[in-house]
Amino acid sequence: MKSYAHFDITGLHYFSAVAEERSFSRASARLRIAQPAISRKIKALEQDLGVQLFTRHTRGVDLTEPGENLLRNAYALFRQIESLRDHAVTSGDTPRGVVTIGVLPTPGEYIVPRLVEQSRKLYPEIKFRIVEGYSGDLHSMLINQEINIAVMHAPMPHPDIIVHDLLVDYLCLVGKAGTLAKPSYTFAEAAGFPLILPDGPNLLRLHIDQIAQSRNIRLNISHLCNGFWLTKAMIRGGAGHTIVTFGSVVTDLERGDFDVALIGEPNVPWSLAVAMRVDQHRRLSLVVIKGLIETIVAELRSKRIWQQIPQATRLNGETQA
Known part of the structure; x- marks a missing residue:
């Protein structure tokens, strides 16, 4: 098996921060790491890959085409690492781990605060990563395994996605x-x-x-x-x-x-629906969070806060x- 021991995940983390901030100085402030240390990691990463990742200018930096490709794959790798950790700590009958939820803007206003509050009481070992977006974007992120659950309108049929309607x-x-x-x-x-x-x-x-x-x-x-x-x-x-x-x-x-x-x-x-990937719909943490979302929407409807x-x-x- 090929060894990846030489590959620097920390350097990849620094790279993603610089790419997101479009600036070494802002990435340094965000990470609380000295800028020269970040620069050395990025230079080592460029040398290891044999490509230039950024073009530098007076206002900061821009990603090159290889840099754009690396950033996409870095995000995928980070998600896989998070998933590996999540599956490693999941055992028994206790829901735990990180659940990434994609929500629409206004439904998110009503659902997310209630979801976080109720989950904290019932499932304290579950942590959330919340992503806001429109239905088309959430659908793509779900297919690409960027999120675990999506609350979205009228999901398009897809063999990898299972959908449960919340209301019409x-x-x-x-x-x-x-x-x-x-x-x-x-x-x-x-x-x-x-x-x-x-x-x-x-x-x-x-x-x-x-x-x-x-x-x-x-x-x-x-x-x-x-x-x-x-x-x-x-x-x-x-x-x-x-x-x-x-x-x-x-x-x-x-x-x-x-x-x-x-x-x-x-x-x-x-329709407003909650959607999950078929290959994850039996995962305990996702099952309980889906159930909480359904309960919250039902309560909102019963109080006529959410008319349908x-x-x-x-x-x-x-x-x-």
Whole structure:
């Protein structure tokens, strides 16, 4: 068997910090390691691999193409090391180890604090690594084994992924408080509002586009924005409207920032689910955390914090059911 005793994991760790910070000095401050020591490790790593990993300039450093490739593989190696450690310490009937969870922005606001609190009481030997992202990104990370569990909308079928539905949400038209006159709109009517929508490979945007194309409806897109928090800020400022799930704007509704109207003709159901890899779905720590997520969402629904019925709409600050 080939020996890897000479390979320096510490140097790889330093390399990833410099790559993330785009600066040796910032990486030094973050790691609390002297900059010359980091520089020596990076130089040794470059000599060992026979490639240049960074290009240096006055503002810091940029990754070269070999550096980009190494960073991707370094992350994969770090995950494998974490997984090896996790499996090594997992024994008996006690859930323990690190669980990496990917969550959507707004569902994460409701689920993650409750999950951490309840897990700390019930399973104190479980630690979390939380990743926030959109459904398409979370799906890819789950397939690539970058996360263990994903809470996401409408997961695409995949042979390596097992999905458990949490609730069925619905697409709504969202605007600044006082801008929507009706509790519901047809899809064609909603498409006529000045819309702020994400660009690129976004599952929700693809779904909206498919509906529009199937009905020969033109979307009145006024702005493209790939940041959900920025989109909501633009809506609060009156820059336009958007189409998202009801659950995505629950916190904003509670503050009275937005009007929300259900989109009908057609109603557009959009499931929220918890997804795991098939080869990990029997792992004890993941089983108990999945169960906690399901319990938390059920509690939110029972308290009507998280509506899922089609007629649940908000008009000028009033909830209708």
